[in-house]
Amino acid sequence: MKSVIAIHPGHLEILDTPVPVPGPYQALVRTERACICNRTDSELLHGRFPGMEDRFPFALGHESVGVVVEAGGKARSFAVGDRVVGGLVFDLQMEGVDSGWGGFGEFTLATDHETMVADGVADEAHGWVEVHEIQTRVDADIPPEEAVLLCTWREVLGAFRDFHLQPGDDVLIYGAGPVGLSFVKLGRLFGLGWIGIVDRHEEKRQKALALGANAAFAPGQAAPPRKLDAVVDAVGSSKILLEGLPLLRRGGSHCIYGVLTEPVLHIEKARADFNFNLLVHQWPTRRFEKECQPQLCQWIREGRLTSAEFITHRFPLGQIREAFDEVGRRTVIKALIEY
Numbered sequence: 001m002k003s004v005i006a007i008h009p010g011h012l013e014i015l016d017t018p019v020p021v022p023g024p025y026q027a028l029v030r031t032e033r034a035c036i037c038n039r040t041d042s043e044l045l046h047g048r049f050p051g052m053e054d055r056f057p058f059a060l061g062h063e064s065v066g067v068v069v070e071a072g073g074k075a076r077s078f079a080v081g082d083r084v085v086g087g088l089v090f091d092l093q094m095e096g097v098d099s100g101w102g103g104f105g106e107f108t109l110a111t112d113h114e115t116m117v118a119d120g121v122a123d124e125a126h127g128w129v130e131v132h133e134i135q136t137r138v139d140a141d142i143p144p145e146e147a148v149l150l151c152t153w154r155e156v157l158g159a160f161r162d163f164h165l166q167p168g169d170d171v172l173i174y175g176a177g178p179v180g181l182s183f184v185k186l187g188r189l190f191g192l193g194w195i196g197i198v199d200r201h202e203e204k205r206q207k208a209l210a211l212g213a214n215a216a217f218a219p220g221q222a223a224p225p226r227k228l229d230a231v232v233d234a235v236g237s238s239k240i241l242l243e244g245l246p247l248l249r250r251g252g253s254h255c256i257y258g259v260l261t262e263p264v265l266h267i268e269k270a271r272a273d274f275n276f277n278l279l280v281h282q283w284p285t286r287r288f289e290k291e292c293q294p295q296l297c298q299w300i301r302e303g304r305l306t307s308a309e310f311i312t313h314r315f316p317l318g319q320i321r322e323a324f325d326e327v328g329r330r331t332v333i334k335a336l337i338e339y
Contacts, residue, residue, distance in 0.1 A: 061104030
């Protein structure tokens with residue numbers, strides 16, 4: 001099968017690798033669609049992702065959807081023909097090639113988390129890892145181009161619970177990339193009150209307004225109509241903390257979703273009211289993420305949520321280098337990879 005391999009920083013190749021072999025609790029999934037995760041996949045490719053800086057070469061990808069073509073004998077949650085989101089490949093079966101999740105391969109593996117839990121084998125000794133919890137079947141009426149966006153949407157909607165957001169809350173979001181725009185769209189569907197966005201790109205600010213934001217601001221110019229219940233940092237910058245604290249009401253929350261690049265976070269508490277919350281969420285809570293899927297699928301069925309509002313570029317697998325080039329030029333919201 002074809003896999004997308006980061007050979008060394010900034011250099012991609014599409015190489016032939018063995019088709020993965022499913023274990024007893026796994027399903028072999030033929031990939032239908034994938035998306036580039038703009039921030040994480042780019043950081044991995046360029047050698048800047050924590051823990052992966054010196055592990056080249058490795059296989060990329062972690063946002064994909066496909067159809068089960070083979071199921072292990074103990075897998076009870078997957079059957080041949082099921083659509084599954086979140087398949088990965090941790091073992092490329094090639095000496096010297098590591099895994100950067102491997103989800104861009106023509107085939108991936110999905111693990112039956114629920115059955116492993118029921119059988120008492122959801123542990124490291126039996127090959128279980130926490131990401132298996134979100135490798136889930138998707139109802140057949142959800143098309144692959146919608147299902148693949150669940151990888152992003154589930155994480156974002158799950159974060160609403162980590163950030164204790166409630167319907168009616170007034171929220172300002174920093175960053176209008178795929179995550180920030182998902183906070184806007186899902187926040188509107190969820191029932192947030194006033195929603196603002198901050199981004200340096202005018203076209204992305206306009207996109208946020210089209211998705212339901214009440215106001216859009218350039219950096220340093222945010223002027224909400226009242227004190228906020230929450231500020232969401234979808235970028236990962238300590239500068240946003242300094243700018244956002246004065247905007248919070250007493251007891252409001254500064255919510256960090258983006259991965260912080262600085263090793264030390266400085267807080268100037270005089271910028272905030274007496275009481276405020278600092279919530280740092282740089283890795284998904286898998287249970288919350290998984291539990292969001294039915295609501296997201298219902299919004300898709302109702303026509304209230306669609307990938308067409310997020311997918312701006314399409315590329316066949318053979319042009320994935322060009323896809324990464326476009327992502328690097330900041331012209332892409334979501335790039336869809338077609339198989």
